Amino acid sequence: MTALVEIKGLMIEGRSDETWSPIIKGVNLTLNKGEVLGLIGESGAGKSTLGLAAMGFCRDGVRISGGSVMFDGIDLLNASAAVKRSLLGKRIAYVAQSAAASFNPAHKIIDQHTEAPVQHGVMSRADSIKDGIELYRRLRLPNPDEIGFRYPHQVSGGQLQRAMTAMAMSCRPDLIIFDEPTTALDVTTQIEVLAAIRDIVAQFDTAAIYITHDLAVVAQMADRIKVLLKGDEVEEADTRTMLSAPKQDYTKSLWAVRSFERPTKPAVPAGAVPVVSVRGVTAAYGKAVVLHDVSFDIHAGRTVAVVGESGSGKSTTARCITGLLPPKSGTIAFDGVTLPADYRKRTKDQLRQAQMIYQMADTALNPRLRIGDIIGRPVQFYSGLTGAKRRERVDELLDQIELDPRQYFNRLPSELSGGQKQRIGIARALAAEPKFIICDEVTSALDQLVAEGILRLLARLQDTLNLSYMFITHDLATVKAIADEVVVMKDGHVVEQGPKAEMFSPPHHPYTDLLLSSVPEMDPDWLTNLLSERGLDNIGDAAVDKM
Amino acid sequence: MSVWLWIILTLIVIGAVGWAFRAVGRAIRPGPFFRDMPFGVAYGYALAVALLLGGVWLWTLPNAIFFRWAVEGFFGFSIAAYLFRLLGRSVGTAWTRKMFRAMPLTAAFGLMVILIYAVLAIFAGVIAPHGQSEIFPLANVVPGGDPAMGGNPDFPLGTDQIGRDILSRLIYGAQNTVGIAFATTLIAFFLGGSLGFLAATLGGWLDQLLSRMVDVLMAIPSLIFALLLMTIASVWAGGEKGLLTLYMVLIIAVIDSTRVFRLARAVGQNIVVMDYIEAAKLRGEGLGYLVFREILPNATAPLLAEFGLRFCFVFLTIASLSFLGVGIQPPLADWGTMVRDLAQFINFAAFAPMVASAPLLAAGSIALLTVAVNFVVDWMLHRSSGLKE
Incomplete structure (x- = not known):
């Protein structure tokens, strides 16, 4: 049996600053009919570039400089535009990371669905609509008969991602490339999409390349796994072998990331005044009430993780604490002193005490200021240091976040990697010498290895500076790693709260249970077991709706 | 009516030339360039050549004096801008030289024109041959400075209706x-x-x-x-x-x-x-x-x-x-x-x-x-x- 896709010695170069530098350095890849290959690696490893190259396509500013890509005996790199047009969409399909950004908002979903089959002459429009509804049913979308006739914005993210998978399936392609299809989704939604993708790929015996940076996800989906590092292949093996016995050090380090966990701290002495105390906070955007009577305490030197899906009110709670959104009722107290609700009415010292680290380091750092100024400004603003003294303090802060001051002082944010930017964000918060830091999804945009580095740094800073953290996250692995106490939120309510050990051991509140069981595990049978446990018919939406 | 016929005929001829160009290209040079060229692009090439030929033809006509000026101006300014950029690359500080090296020709042209205007504006009193409100008895002198055409070498660009240079x-x-x-x-x-x-x-x-x-x-x-x-x-x-x-x-x-x-x-x-x-x-x-x-x-x-x-x-x-x-x-x-x-x-x-x-x-x-x-x-x-x- 000949391979469906055969890539040999593929070299790809990217253009930056007038020179071509290699992105993919001679990778080989073979994919048989009906097989699913998982591609994993950090961002910048060339996963997406390789995935697109398997379609004979490369993005602007990127060129294929060597090697060959054969698809079912057709040389894609030398094929004419006409030949490629007849393949793409019909025999090779692509599912992008963000379905919300990839659907055209001006057309109904079904109209976009029927485009490829009608263009390629596979089906008539009427047949394609019928087929689309059938696919929606198989992907277990709610109301399959009418969901296609909505516009993309009228459908939730997880449903849209499934609709996109259905669209890729519309011509029954031989190969689908999934580029991080679940990365932007909540864990509870992710399950549905993963199960749907896995089923439909198996049903139609489609070959797939599944690109992701999440090991646990790839373990559920792939028959074989290929690990990439900086454009080079590290190793490749079938899923079970790869998980149980990785050969290379790099792969082992990827596997080991999830083992970071802090020791449990002794209980807070009774009667201690919490650093931050949130009491009965109810908040609303206009008339829509998004927080209902939220209360919790954060003690000195402790980390409280606030978990929940998107829209559960985690970030709104943070906005109430910082004073950006004055609550309708309830109070925020700092060291036992009630703070004014609006940040504009707080004193400079009160503002200094509570700092914030943001999810997207890209938008959290002014792209036009140099690192020295980004960190130096709060130093100068709060402590009045200028000139050489300010410089000294900035150097000290850069040392604390493990970046070399001489090298980074004069750089712009765009000259740093994602993890380094996040470290600068931490340094800026530290510059104010706060007692309390709100970490809003600080690791969710980072690769696992980098994220682990950030978590370790935060843990170390907490120990040396006796900081309190409020850690907003939807990733339970992060919670396990860093939290002392956990607050679970859903629809603006606190569902459950308590010390970490209690939260991770049964009995749980049903929602906590759903959240916990939805976190993918490294076991390749996890998804299968979970689905049979929950009962195949009521996964996802149904399970959530019952709460 | 015949004008429309001519236009349609010309467009058809250009289309034929474009098609032939692509066909010849495919025969001579195998490779993705000609193979994947849509007809529209081939047509564009043919059209561009036709326009260029039309421009050359217009250039030779004795009456098309403004067109000739435009073409001469275009090439003259291009050459001047190129020389200006060369000058910028060889003199000045390291920083300005680096700047000129990375500069496109259009920017060099713009910079040159702005510099010339600035110099003229600042030193107007020194450069201008006459005062701005000085009135001479010779009104309506034609620009060009050629006496046979009604010009005057003293006023190379002529004078206005009340005799100002x-x-x-x-x-x-x-x-x-x-x-x-x-x-x-x-x-x-x-x-x-x-x-x-x-x-x-x-x-x-x-x-x-x-x-x-x-x-x-x-x-x-x-x-x-x-x-x-x-x-x-x-x-x-x-x-x-x-x-x-x-x-x-x-x-x-x-x-x-x-x-x-x-x-x-x-x-x-x-x-x-x-x-x-x-x-x-x-x-x-x-x-x-x-x-x-x-x-x-x-x-x-x-x-x-x-x-x-x-x-x-x-x-x-x-x-x-x-x-x-x-x-x-x-x-x-x-x-x-x-x-x-x-x-x-x-x-x-x-x-x-x-x-x-x-x-x-x-x-x-x-x-x-x-x-x-x-x-x-x-x-x-x-x-x-x-x-x-």
């Missing part, structure tokens, strides 16, 4: 028109930019108030509005010509600042929602720091582009007002006024091109500067990475 007035015009336009644009940007950022940062009723005021100002056609205000201002100013010019600068600046306000507010609103602004607000930073250190540096690219355009518009507004008689007052030389004064000569274009070129000299000066400024702004935009990222 056009060359001298063009040079002084650079001083008056460009200087005033630059000052006006600066005021418009200061006014519109700071109010726009203020509205974006503070929002609320101040934003509403300012925005609605701007809406009202923008609802009135700008040239007519300016004309109206200038009429009032000329009464206030009485006979004071300097005062009238000042009023004009302020009036145009206010009217144009509405456009700048809109842009600054829109750009500012996109910036104030960023997390780093939130971080600065939570730090307790004041308004001044927010606007000048956090917002302004991130808004330079679009504002710079707008500056280039706005400068040209202001320039044209002043020229239009002068053309209508309420702008820069005689005897001060101004390009707009010069176009107006000599406008009727354009009627001679068909049979006496040299006579008709008199009003075009001032108009050409305006056009050249406009193009040059925009080339430079495009390049600065690209450099300040607004388009690179």
